[in-house]
Amino acid sequence: MAEFNNVHSVTEMPEGDDAKRSFHNRMFLEPQETKRSMKALVVKQAKKSCSCTPAKVKDYVFSFFPVLQWLPKYKLREYLLGDIMSGVIVGVLLVPQSIAYSLLAGQEPIYGLYTSFFAGIIYFIFGTSRHISVGIFGVLCLMVGQVVDREIQRAGYDLQPAALSVLTGTAAYVNATISPVNWTSQKLLCDKSCYAITVGATMTFIAGVYQVAMGFFQVGFVSVYLSDSLLSGFVTGASFTILTSQAKYLLGLDIPRSSGIGSLVATWINIFRNIHKTNICDLITSFLCFLVLIPTKELNERFKSRLKAPIPVELVVIVAATLASHFGKLGEAYGSSVAGHIPTGFLPPSPPDWNLIPNVALDAIPIAIIGFAITVSLSEMFAKKHGYSVKANQEMYAIGFCNIIPSFFHCFTTSAALAKTLVKESTGCRTQVSGMVTSLVILLVLLVIAPLFYSLQKCVLAVITIVNLRGALRKFKDLPKMWYLSRVDTVIWIVTMAASAFISTEIGLLVGVCFSMLCVIFRTQRPEAPLLGWVAESETYESLSAYKNLQTKPGIVVFRFEAPLYYINKECFKSTLYKQTGVNPVGVKTAKKKAAKRMLREKEVVSGGNETSISMDFVSEPLGFHTIVIDCCAVQFLDTAGIRTLKEVCKDYREIDVQVLLAQCNPSVRSSLIRGEFFKEGEDHLLFHSVHQAVDFALGSQGHSGTSASK
Numbered sequence: 001m002a003e004f005n006n007v008h009s010v011t012e013m014p015e016g017d018d019a020k021r022s023f024h025n026r027m028f029l030e031p032q033e034t035k036r037s038m039k040a041l042v043v044k045q046a047k048k049s050c051s052c053t054p055a056k057v058k059d060y061v062f063s064f065f066p067v068l069q070w071l072p073k074y075k076l077r078e079y080l081l082g083d084i085m086s087g088v089i090v091g092v093l094l095v096p097q098s099i100a101y102s103l104l105a106g107q108e109p110i111y112g113l114y115t116s117f118f119a120g121i122i123y124f125i126f127g128t129s130r131h132i133s134v135g136i137f138g139v140l141c142l143m144v145g146q147v148v149d150r151e152i153q154r155a156g157y158d159l160q161p162a163a164l165s166v167l168t169g170t171a172a173y174v175n176a177t178i179s180p181v182n183w184t185s186q187k188l189l190c191d192k193s194c195y196a197i198t199v200g201a202t203m204t205f206i207a208g209v210y211q212v213a214m215g216f217f218q219v220g221f222v223s224v225y226l227s228d229s230l231l232s233g234f235v236t237g238a239s240f241t242i243l244t245s246q247a248k249y250l251l252g253l254d255i256p257r258s259s260g261i262g263s264l265v266a267t268w269i270n271i272f273r274n275i276h277k278t279n280i281c282d283l284i285t286s287f288l289c290f291l292v293l294i295p296t297k298e299l300n301e302r303f304k305s306r307l308k309a310p311i312p313v314e315l316v317v318i319v320a321a322t323l324a325s326h327f328g329k330l331g332e333a334y335g336s337s338v339a340g341h342i343p344t345g346f347l348p349p350s351p352p353d354w355n356l357i358p359n360v361a362l363d364a365i366p367i368a369i370i371g372f373a374i375t376v377s378l379s380e381m382f383a384k385k386h387g388y389s390v391k392a393n394q395e396m397y398a399i400g401f402c403n404i405i406p407s408f409f410h411c412f413t414t415s416a417a418l419a420k421t422l423v424k425e426s427t428g429c430r431t432q433v434s435g436m437v438t439s440l441v442i443l444l445v446l447l448v449i450a451p452l453f454y455s456l457q458k459c460v461l462a463v464i465t466i467v468n469l470r471g472a473l474r475k476f477k478d479l480p481k482m483w484y485l486s487r488v489d490t491v492i493w494i495v496t497m498a499a500s501a502f503i504s505t506e507i508g509l510l511v512g513v514c515f516s517m518l519c520v521i522f523r524t525q526r527p528e529a530p531l532l533g534w535v536a537e538s539e540t541y542e543s544l545s546a547y548k549n550l551q552t553k554p555g556i557v558v559f560r561f562e563a564p565l566y567y568i569n570k571e572c573f574k575s576t577l578y579k580q581t582g583v584n585p586v587g588v589k590t591a592k593k594k595a596a597k598r599m600l601r602e603k604e605v606v607s608g609g610n611e612t613s614i615s616m617d618f619v620s621e622p623l624g625f626h627t628i629v630i631d632c633c634a635v636q637f638l639d640t641a642g643i644r645t646l647k648e649v650c651k652d653y654r655e656i657d658v659q660v661l662l663a664q665c666n667p668s669v670r671s672s673l674i675r676g677e678f679f680k681e682g683e684d685h686l687l688f689h690s691v692h693q694a695v696d697f698a699l700g701s702q703g704h705s706g707t708s709a710s711k
Contacts, residue, residue, distance in 0.1 A: 087437025237500025252279025
């Protein structure tokens, strides 16, 4: 640790003002000796990484499979009841949402159930968070669906969404009750539904590979560029797109799904052009579902502290709507669009389509980033709330494998979801066993119950999807409070939301990231730069513009620059310093030169000394201060332009007899100044560890100069 050292003993120090000045000259921080041998560092890291001992192998296996750590310590009596209860409740809620969100991803309902089933099992093995619910997430489903529609169109299939076509050939193809032998013998050409899940699974595989790679290379820092306001704005903007994509199901309209830039506006234009084709049966069903779902959801939220478990209103609505559609023959009699055949069991695993990878590799990047950012942020939030720790890189591995492995089983992209995580936490979840219970509930549906949803109207699924967007759309109510807390964050939220809604989700995310980074740059480009005053009876200096009753020392100006000093804001630094001190040294030097020239001309014309004396007095007009102390406590770093700017400022002020002192520089800034040869030989005493120390030195040096002049 660095410590203060004195060059001479205290007894040798002179008295009075000279003592102060000598003391400041002699005090310095002795830096630690650092050996920067790159070769030694590389060799050390290589030995650490390549060494293989039984203990290290064991630690690696246990860290890669966290289930091996926590499952043997599972407290059966204490944890089991809460895990079973929360797992069953989340499973009951997840079944209708899995079916509904399949439409959003452009897939058949069965694939949403597959996705939720495998995600829970895999996260049970690899995940470190005890509370988050990993499964289908609406925004990712939307992004998957947009790519699926694009690739279906490129492949020459009908523009109608895959989720709308329920063909007899499809039913035969996806019927998992067929034995493997018969399955092989009955291979059919891949129809639109088959191609849709092939595209979705391939993109899911690539997104999972990206996430695992980010975990391997430990690039979790990427998530820091996705601020809370940016993510919130992105989710809200994407919610408008989700709502728009589901509106046609509410009205029973058979129109193609718009994609690309401006899809939201194009979709609404298409809806209003076809509004006269509205299916009255679907419209009435949608209205009745809204009447039931919204009030019950509100009751669940209002009385969640009193309810042991939320009312599974979505499941009740799905069961009631299925029965009404089946016995009322709404599909046959009124042309209402229904879910169609949902097979039982599982399809044989199949690899992704490697030929599709070049088409979807770029689209998978934002999906991978959004998926891991939401998962990591939710896991850290709930871990902090409940007093345990999670590993961000392991979470990236977990969510990556939740995408890679299920992609071989006809699944699409997953991540953590806030709404289901809150339900899971509030219903007594204690460990990851809850997720396994949820998967068992979905397994029961897959093996037994799924075909019973044949008559379920798609407008009911659309209503469930839209009602679950309430949380994101309610963010508009928080805007006044957000504006009060941070106007910059509010503008970032609005820009990201608008770009995600009106341009596209992927471009909206990119716009949000770029805009938030520009905001950071702009805030450092024109930072706060106040003059400081002394707090009486202390060694503290604070902003004169922010506080009253501060004192200033005669002849000394204290200036603070509250940002890094680099090429972007170097001109702002100089102009603000000149404005705050009221003296531009370049202007003063120019005025002196002009006055000197005028004096010479007067000498030539007029003999005598009166006019010359007046001119000399003008040239020597006092500035009102003799020292500027620059408080560098908020300057995190300097670049070459910043060092050069400081040199220019010191040189310019020195030429008009004003000394510039630097105070409270951090080690990085000090090192930059030394490497940049900022100090001339013997001038390193102009760097001080506190503003008070610099001011004392300035007062002492001025007093010493005054005494010498009087002598």
